[in-house]
Amino acid sequence: MTNILEVNKVSVSFDGFTVLNNLDFSMEQGELRFFIGPNGAGKTTMLDIITGKTKPQAGEVLFDGENISHLGEHRIVQCGIGRKFQTPSIFGSLSVFENLEAALGFRDYTPQLFGPMSAEERDLLHETLDEIGLQNRAHVRAGLLSHGEKQWLEIGMLLIQKPKLLLLDEPVAGMTRRERDRTGELLLDIIKNRSVLVVEHDMEFVRKFARTVTVLHMGNVLCEGPMDEIQNNPQVIEVYLGKAHDEVRQVSKKQVAVRRTAPQAAAVH
Amino acid sequence: MVGWLAQGFNGISLGSILLMISLGLAFSFGLMKVINMAHGEFIMVGAYVTYVFQNTFADMLGGVELGLWFILAIFAAFIFTGILGIILEIGLIRYLYGRPLDTLLATFGVGLVLQQAARSIFGAPNVQVVSPSWLSGGLNAGLLILPYKRLFIIALVIVLIWAIYVYLNRTAAGRRLRAVMQNREMASALGVRSRRVDALTFGLGAGLAGIAGCVLTLIGPIGPTLGTNYIVDAFMVVVLGGTGSLLGTIMAALIIGVFNSVIEFSTTATVAKALVFVMIVAFLQWRPTGLVAQRSR
Amino acid sequence: MTSQKNGFRTFLTDWGPFIIWGVILLLAPMVLSEFRLNLLGKFLTFAIVAIGLDLIWGYGGMLSLGQGLFFGLGAYFFAMHLKLESGGGRLPDFMVWSGMKELPLFWQPFASPVFAIAMVIIGPLIVAAILGYFVFRSRIQGVYFSIITQALTLIVSISLIGQQPYTGGTNGITNLSTIFGHSLADPQTQVGLYLSTVIILGVIYILARLLTRSRFGRLLVATRDDEARVRFLGYSPVTIKTTTFAISAVCASIGGALFVPQVGIISPAALDVVPSIMMVIWVAVGGRATLVGAVVGALLVNAGQSAFSEQFPNVWQYFLGALFVGAVLLFPQGVVGTYRMAFARWGARGDSAPVEEEAPEAPVTGSGRLMQEVVE
Numbered sequence: 001m002t003n004i005l006e007v008n009k010v011s012v013s014f015d016g017f018t019v020l021n022n023l024d025f026s027m028e029q030g031e032l033r034f035f036i037g038p039n040g041a042g043k044t045t046m047l048d049i050i051t052g053k054t055k056p057q058a059g060e061v062l063f064d065g066e067n068i069s070h071l072g073e074h075r076i077v078q079c080g081i082g083r084k085f086q087t088p089s090i091f092g093s094l095s096v097f098e099n100l101e102a103a104l105g106f107r108d109y110t111p112q113l114f115g116p117m118s119a120e121e122r123d124l125l126h127e128t129l130d131e132i133g134l135q136n137r138a139h140v141r142a143g144l145l146s147h148g149e150k151q152w153l154e155i156g157m158l159l160i161q162k163p164k165l166l167l168l169d170e171p172v173a174g175m176t177r178r179e180r181d182r183t184g185e186l187l188l189d190i191i192k193n194r195s196v197l198v199v200e201h202d203m204e205f206v207r208k209f210a211r212t213v214t215v216l217h218m219g220n221v222l223c224e225g226p227m228d229e230i231q232n233n234p235q236v237i238e239v240y241l242g243k244a245h246d247e248v249r250q251v252s253k254k255q256v257a258v259r260r261t262a263p264q265a266a267a268v269h
Numbered sequence: 270m271v272g273w274l275a276q277g278f279n280g281i282s283l284g285s286i287l288l289m290i291s292l293g294l295a296f297s298f299g300l301m302k303v304i305n306m307a308h309g310e311f312i313m314v315g316a317y318v319t320y321v322f323q324n325t326f327a328d329m330l331g332g333v334e335l336g337l338w339f340i341l342a343i344f345a346a347f348i349f350t351g352i353l354g355i356i357l358e359i360g361l362i363r364y365l366y367g368r369p370l371d372t373l374l375a376t377f378g379v380g381l382v383l384q385q386a387a388r389s390i391f392g393a394p395n396v397q398v399v400s401p402s403w404l405s406g407g408l409n410a411g412l413l414i415l416p417y418k419r420l421f422i423i424a425l426v427i428v429l430i431w432a433i434y435v436y437l438n439r440t441a442a443g444r445r446l447r448a449v450m451q452n453r454e455m456a457s458a459l460g461v462r463s464r465r466v467d468a469l470t471f472g473l474g475a476g477l478a479g480i481a482g483c484v485l486t487l488i489g490p491i492g493p494t495l496g497t498n499y500i501v502d503a504f505m506v507v508v509l510g511g512t513g514s515l516l517g518t519i520m521a522a523l524i525i526g527v528f529n530s531v532i533e534f535s536t537t538a539t540v541a542k543a544l545v546f547v548m549i550v551a552f553l554q555w556r557p558t559g560l561v562a563q564r565s566r
Numbered sequence: 567m568t569s570q571k572n573g574f575r576t577f578l579t580d581w582g583p584f585i586i587w588g589v590i591l592l593l594a595p596m597v598l599s600e601f602r603l604n605l606l607g608k609f610l611t612f613a614i615v616a617i618g619l620d621l622i623w624g625y626g627g628m629l630s631l632g633q634g635l636f637f638g639l640g641a642y643f644f645a646m647h648l649k650l651e652s653g654g655g656r657l658p659d660f661m662v663w664s665g666m667k668e669l670p671l672f673w674q675p676f677a678s679p680v681f682a683i684a685m686v687i688i689g690p691l692i693v694a695a696i697l698g699y700f701v702f703r704s705r706i707q708g709v710y711f712s713i714i715t716q717a718l719t720l721i722v723s724i725s726l727i728g729q730q731p732y733t734g735g736t737n738g739i740t741n742l743s744t745i746f747g748h749s750l751a752d753p754q755t756q757v758g759l760y761l762s763t764v765i766i767l768g769v770i771y772i773l774a775r776l777l778t779r780s781r782f783g784r785l786l787v788a789t790r791d792d793e794a795r796v797r798f799l800g801y802s803p804v805t806i807k808t809t810t811f812a813i814s815a816v817c818a819s820i821g822g823a824l825f826v827p828q829v830g831i832i833s834p835a836a837l838d839v840v841p842s843i844m845m846v847i848w849v850a851v852g853g854r855a856t857l858v859g860a861v862v863g864a865l866l867v868n869a870g871q872s873a874f875s876e877q878f879p880n881v882w883q884y885f886l887g888a889l890f891v892g893a894v895l896l897f898p899q900g901v902v903g904t905y906r907m908a909f910a911r912w913g914a915r916g917d918s919a920p921v922e923e924e925a926p927e928a929p930v931t932g933s934g935r936l937m938q939e940v941v942e
Contacts, residue, residue, distance in 0.1 A: 020656075051798065053798075072797075072802065074797050074799075074802045074803075077799065078800045083798055085795075090791060090795075091784075091787065091788040091792060091795070092791060093787055093791055094784055094787060094788060094791075098784045101784055102781065102784045102785050102788050102796075102799065103799055105781050105785075108781075110782070110805055110806075110809060111618070113780060113782040114777065114779045114780045114781075114782050126677075137816070149626050161799075161800065302709075302710070304709045304713065348791075365894065368894075369708055369709045370623075370708065370709065370712065371895075371898070372894075373629065373712060374629075374847070374850065374890050374893070374894050375891045375895060377890055378886070378887040378889065379887065379890075379891065380890040381884075381886055381890065382883075382887035382888070385883035385884055388880070388883075389880060429917045448655075473587045497839070497840070501713075501716055504713040504716070504717065505713065505717055508713055508714065538724075539725045539728040539729075542720075542724060543721050543722050543725065546717055546718065546721055550700055550701065550714065553704050554700060554703065554704045557704040557705055
């Protein structure tokens, strides 16, 4: 069986500053993989490379055995790679229903988009609404949803597209306890039957779900393995400011808090 | 051969006029991402300030021919339109911050009002400003005769660029401006009053338009719609030059000026304009952010 | 049974006003004088332009300052046909004046009305598709797009003036006297043209409304709100934006083609930079992202213009300037948007219906975000 994802010797630098340095890893079909690493390790850039937002200056990305590094962002999505962003990114002036509707037709040709949805599509849409628990909010403008509801809507938009590989960028950042549990359940739902790559700061969350963890450092893979092994790896402890792993949690939580305020300030404007 | 040389000079001359018009535009665009559609009207205001200045003060300052009035008119135009610009920023533009398309439309409305005001005050027909006598004639440079007026414009542009450079890099106000340009939030956090910087910068851009208007009186008669003839080209300079870069604006203005003149020489003015347009759009395929752009991740 | 009744009621609230206004406009020839009818017909062609502009700007967040260009293309293509028809096989007068001996090659097919009408639709479609593709492909957005469309408009209007022997130069194409064999001076012909305009406006309105309610329409709004997200949803914003730009161009062109026979002349002045921006104010006054608003705005502004600009040209210019400022600063939702908002608030007080579902869309901030992306 071919690997679902292979990142082969990818390098990227911005204005001479190397962000990814010969990054090399692969994921098996159906695998759930966590990526952790200190700030600036290149986690988000790695996601940008896979989704085509940034083009690699060297190396290539293989998805299902096919080289996708030259494809545009929307083509890569059509190949079956979905990405959940850090901040809930949904369309504020569309209703919940319309948001899902927009997500649904992504493989249709443009002329088809002028026509109505098919019966199956409509069913799928309502199924998804049930699944994310927003059935009675279907006609509310998405901009008026709570933070958690927005996250679920975005997850719903991913679900409806049935991606083969799902990329999740800090899926539980900035959530309340209750929202986080609900999101955890939803995530458990969507990771069934597909390959998932999660970038996460929240160690508690990682520990709860993680099977294999990859640690990124300075744009390269530092080590890879089961969570408990990683936690006790002296190298890993060292890159996290040389502190014990309990404190690692504290640090990363703080980072989450900072990130939580920044994008929202930008969104207001 | 001589023809090409002449066209080359004309190109540089056209480029310097374009540059003079675009400098102010690039300023406000670079800092506030605001396209000021009233910029052309600021140019027109500068031209009329020169006209009024000549009629009022020329006799006092040794007569029209001597041209001392013209040098002072440059400052007068700068100050008058500059103040007008500050008023516009404080009274309107800051309320539209973050809405560039709306700002474009609102400033177009301001432009309409200014045009009509000029028509009400000075009448619709064009008026002529008499140039100082020392600017008539030309420098005999062997094969070519270079008109003094054109040379004066080129020299004035060089002086302005130097002044802007010094302002941006050597004065505290200029450094504040650059700080706000690069990172508004950060600069505010460090105690720079970004609102004030905005108003001043916008005023500076308007003032530069005023100088451009003053200079345009050398080239031909002036009227209420003087600015509209040049403004679209000036926008293209800003698009080609990239945002917030003095160097980009200079290069873009010269490139557009020279290309226009040279292509015009072998075809027609219209074809030249069309070809330059196609080249700009083609160039943007390759570098969407313009000739010189501030890069960031 | 009840659902059927409900369906009918929804249909009525949905399309009722449209049907009522359609009937009123169709009956207008019975009440209005010849002069006023002609004026209204002209304004309705502008309303067609406004619908197109609303699609691209109101819904799509792309401020095209090139609609005058497409209006002009449609007008010129159709005027070329009318000119040849009016001349009855003779060389157009302005060609004779510029010493032309025979009809230029590209003029010849315009003798066929079918070809001319086809060009009215295909011509602007192609221009907009090519320009749109290249501009959107390089992710040029916000004011950059406005500037580029404006520059193209300027170039075309200069070219039309410059090519006197082929285009009639500054005067444009004048002395159009017949259309499909009917005299343009005949009031009957003018009534026919008026009615055709109403019907075409109605059809375009319906199509535009269906478009905004289709998935494509949702994606268009989505692209306005967050283009990057649309890309990561698996769509090409280039396709969405180019398609919309082309559709809006065709609307403008059809408006232009209907304008010409009702006015009897087309000159480059109609498609210059300033008229193109004037088209924007129609939509801004009426209310962006509401199709009714586009129509209402076009009618209001032009009615105001014809009522005041002749008598008080100075005051009208000041008023127009103030209108631009006021429309964005004080009433960004426009007449229709403001009305709907007030209505929604009133309704909410009455029967405590959820306001959120009635709230009109506010595209005001969208443009700002698009711009940021390009700058950074």
